[in-house]
Amino acid sequence: MPSDRARAPTPRSLSGLLPFLRPYRARIALALLFLVLAAAATLAFPLALRELIDGGLQPQDRGVQLLALREHFALLFGVAAAMGVFSAVRFYLMSWLGERVTADVRDAVYHHVLQQSPEFFETTQTGEVLSRLTTDTTLVQTVVGSSFSMGLRSAVMGLGALAMLVWTNPLIMAQVLLVLVGVVLPSIWFGRRVRRLSRASQDRVADSSAIAAEVLNAVPVVQSYGAEAREAARFDAATENAFGTARRRVRARAMLMAFIITATSGALLWGLYQGTQAVLAGEISAGHLGQTVVYIIMLASSFAVLGEVYGELLRAAGATERLMELLASQSPITSPAQPLPAASPAAGTAIAFDHVTFHYPSRPAQAALRGFTLGVAPGETVALVGPSGAGKTTVFQLLLRFYDPSSGAIRLNGVPLPQQSLQALRAQIAIVPQEPVIFSSSALENIRYGRPDASDEEVQAAARAAFADDFIRALPDGYATFLGERGVRLSGGQRQRIAIARAMLKNPPLLLLDEATSALDAESERMVQAALETAMRGRTTLVIAHRLATVQQADRIVVIDQGRLAEQGTHASLVAANGLYARLAALQFKS
Incomplete structure (x- = not known):
C-alpha cells in the first residue's frame, strides 16, 4: 500500500489515460471545435454589448434609436443562442467521452486483474482493487467528462479575455499582469501539498473499503464471535483516518482557492479602477468600460474555475496513477508465445x-x-x-x-x-x-x-x-x-x-x-x-x-x-x- 509520503502525483500522471482516449480522436476533435466556438461566441458578447451602449443609447431620432436598439438586441440574442447551442453540443460530447473512457478503463483494469496469479492477491486486498474500480474510475469520469472540458473552456476564455483586455487597455493590463505573476508562485506551493494529500486521501478510502469487503464476506464468523462492535470500531477508525486526510486535503484546496480568487480579483479590480478613471478623464467611452468590465469578470471567473479544476485534476491524477499501477502489474504466470500442444490421452493424464x-x-x-x-x-x-x-x-x-x-x-x-x-x-x-x-x-x-x-x-x-x-x-x-x-x-x-x-x-x-x-x-x-x-x-x-x-x-x-x-x-x-x-x-x- 502506498504511504502518505509516496511521490505526489502531478497532472502529468493523467497521460496514462492517453491510450484510452486515442480511439476517440475524432469525437475529441469535434468536442474541441465546439468548445472553441462556444468560447468565441462568449468573447463576442462584450463586443456586442459595447455596440449596444455606444451605438444604441446615443441621443438621436427616436425611431432610428428604437430600430438600432432592436438590431443590437437581436445581435446579442444571436450571440447568446450560439453560446447555448455550442455549449450544449460540447457538453454532450465531453460527457459521452467521460462515460465511455471510464467504462473502458474499468473493463481494462478488471480484465487485467483477472489475469493475475494468486501471488498478486497475497499482497493486494480485494477491497483495494474494488476501490480502484469504483472510486478512482469515478474520479476519472468526472475529470474527462466534465472538469477537463470546463478547465479547457476556462483557459480559452481566460486567454481570450486577457488578449482582448491587453489589446483594448495595454497600459492598465501591463500593471495587472505584473501583479498576477506574484499569484503564481504561492499557488505552485499550495498545489504540491494538495497533490500529496489527494493521493493519501484516496489510499485511506481504499483502506476502509478493504476492511469492509473482508468483514462483509465473513459476517457469520463475525457475529458468531460477537465481534460486531469490534469490527465496527475498526471500520470507524479507518473512515476517521480517511476523513482526517480528506479534511486536510479540502483545507489545503480551500486555502489555494481563496488565495487565487482573492489575489486575482484584487488585481483585476485595480485594473477596473484605472478604467473608471479613464472614462472620467474622457479617454475611453462608457461602452468601452462596459466591455472591459465584462472581460474582467470573464477573466476572474476563468481563474477561479481553473483553480477548482486544477484541484480536481490533481485528484484524478492520483486516481489515474493508482489505476495505471494495477494495469502495470505483470503476472509471473503467463502462456508461452508458442505453446506446445498438450496431449490428452483417452486413459487420462500422466x-x-x-x-x-x-x-x-x-x-x-x-x-x-x-x-x-x-x-x-x-x-x-x-x-x-x-x-x-x-x-x-x-x-x-x-x-x-x-x-x-x-x-x-x-x-x-x-x-x-x-x-x-x-x-x-x-x-x-x-x-x-x-x-x-x-x-x-x-x-x-x-x-x-x-x-x-x-x-x-x-x-x-x-x-x-x-x-x-x-x-x-x-x-x-x-x-x-x-x-x-x-x-x-x-x-x-x-x-x-x-x-x-x-x-x-x-x-x-x-x-x-x-x-x-x-x-x-x-x-x-x-x-x-x-x-x-x-x-x-x-x-x-x-x-x-x-x-x-x-x-x-x-x-x-x-x-x-x-x-x-x-x-x-x-x-x-x-x-x-x-x-x-x-x-x-x-x-x-x-x-
Missing part, C-alpha cells in the same frame, strides 16, 4: 513432479515443497494425505500453474507446464475445492460454469450424477432458483454437490478433489462417493483427504510431510510399514 521445490512469495523462507518427486500414471487414482500444512494443496496449485516452482519441473503428458498454454492446461483439469464457490446466479448457471456451452439436459445429467438433482428440483424455482451470494441459500453439503456437478459437467482427463466430501453427512457422503467413483473412471484423479477412510480404495496413497514425499503405497502396505500413515490411521480409526 503427471510427473521432478525434484520440485517451492516457496510461496509471501513466505520466502519457508519451503512448501522440498525436492518433491512423484509420478502418476494415466487413469491412476492417487490420494495425498498428511498433516495440515504438509504441502498437499500446494501440489494442486502447482498443477493448475497458479505458481511456478522455485526449482525442478512439473510435466503433464511429458510436456512441462510452462510450455503449455494456460487455457489449454486448465481445460484438462477440474477441481472440487474443500470450500466450494457458488456464484450469485441460478443453480443451472452455477453448474454450467464448468462448461458454458452445455445444454440444460447435460447440466441436469451432471446434477443427477452428483446427487444434486433432487434438492435442486425442490428449490422454489428449481434449476432457475437464485442461490444468493456465495450460495447462502444452500447448506454446506448442497454447495459441495453443486461444485461436484460442475466438475463432472466439465468432464476433464484430470480430476482434483480437495476434501470433496468433507461437508456432507454420512448418507450424502455415500451417495457422492459413489458418484465420484463413477466420475474417476477413465481419468487420472488426485484426492486430498484428511479422513483416511475415504481413500482406502485408492490405487496408491502418497504421504506428504513437511513438503517431502514421506512414504507411498496401498492402505494395507502403509499400515504394515508402521510409519506416519500408520500413526495417522491408528488415531482416526481408534476414535
Whole structure:
C-alpha cells in the first residue's frame, strides 16, 4: 500500500489515460471545435454589448434609436443562442467521452486483474482493487467528462479575455499582469501539498473499503464471535483516518482557492479602477468600460474555475496513477508465445513432479515443497494425505500453474507446464475445492460454469450424477432458483454437490478433489462417493483427504510431510510399514 509520503502525483500522471482516449480522436476533435466556438461566441458578447451602449443609447431620432436598439438586441440574442447551442453540443460530447473512457478503463483494469496469479492477491486486498474500480474510475469520469472540458473552456476564455483586455487597455493590463505573476508562485506551493494529500486521501478510502469487503464476506464468523462492535470500531477508525486526510486535503484546496480568487480579483479590480478613471478623464467611452468590465469578470471567473479544476485534476491524477499501477502489474504466470500442444490421452493424464521445490512469495523462507518427486500414471487414482500444512494443496496449485516452482519441473503428458498454454492446461483439469464457490446466479448457471456451452439436459445429467438433482428440483424455482451470494441459500453439503456437478459437467482427463466430501453427512457422503467413483473412471484423479477412510480404495496413497514425499503405497502396505500413515490411521480409526 502506498504511504502518505509516496511521490505526489502531478497532472502529468493523467497521460496514462492517453491510450484510452486515442480511439476517440475524432469525437475529441469535434468536442474541441465546439468548445472553441462556444468560447468565441462568449468573447463576442462584450463586443456586442459595447455596440449596444455606444451605438444604441446615443441621443438621436427616436425611431432610428428604437430600430438600432432592436438590431443590437437581436445581435446579442444571436450571440447568446450560439453560446447555448455550442455549449450544449460540447457538453454532450465531453460527457459521452467521460462515460465511455471510464467504462473502458474499468473493463481494462478488471480484465487485467483477472489475469493475475494468486501471488498478486497475497499482497493486494480485494477491497483495494474494488476501490480502484469504483472510486478512482469515478474520479476519472468526472475529470474527462466534465472538469477537463470546463478547465479547457476556462483557459480559452481566460486567454481570450486577457488578449482582448491587453489589446483594448495595454497600459492598465501591463500593471495587472505584473501583479498576477506574484499569484503564481504561492499557488505552485499550495498545489504540491494538495497533490500529496489527494493521493493519501484516496489510499485511506481504499483502506476502509478493504476492511469492509473482508468483514462483509465473513459476517457469520463475525457475529458468531460477537465481534460486531469490534469490527465496527475498526471500520470507524479507518473512515476517521480517511476523513482526517480528506479534511486536510479540502483545507489545503480551500486555502489555494481563496488565495487565487482573492489575489486575482484584487488585481483585476485595480485594473477596473484605472478604467473608471479613464472614462472620467474622457479617454475611453462608457461602452468601452462596459466591455472591459465584462472581460474582467470573464477573466476572474476563468481563474477561479481553473483553480477548482486544477484541484480536481490533481485528484484524478492520483486516481489515474493508482489505476495505471494495477494495469502495470505483470503476472509471473503467463502462456508461452508458442505453446506446445498438450496431449490428452483417452486413459487420462500422466503427471510427473521432478525434484520440485517451492516457496510461496509471501513466505520466502519457508519451503512448501522440498525436492518433491512423484509420478502418476494415466487413469491412476492417487490420494495425498498428511498433516495440515504438509504441502498437499500446494501440489494442486502447482498443477493448475497458479505458481511456478522455485526449482525442478512439473510435466503433464511429458510436456512441462510452462510450455503449455494456460487455457489449454486448465481445460484438462477440474477441481472440487474443500470450500466450494457458488456464484450469485441460478443453480443451472452455477453448474454450467464448468462448461458454458452445455445444454440444460447435460447440466441436469451432471446434477443427477452428483446427487444434486433432487434438492435442486425442490428449490422454489428449481434449476432457475437464485442461490444468493456465495450460495447462502444452500447448506454446506448442497454447495459441495453443486461444485461436484460442475466438475463432472466439465468432464476433464484430470480430476482434483480437495476434501470433496468433507461437508456432507454420512448418507450424502455415500451417495457422492459413489458418484465420484463413477466420475474417476477413465481419468487420472488426485484426492486430498484428511479422513483416511475415504481413500482406502485408492490405487496408491502418497504421504506428504513437511513438503517431502514421506512414504507411498496401498492402505494395507502403509499400515504394515508402521510409519506416519500408520500413526495417522491408528488415531482416526481408534476414535
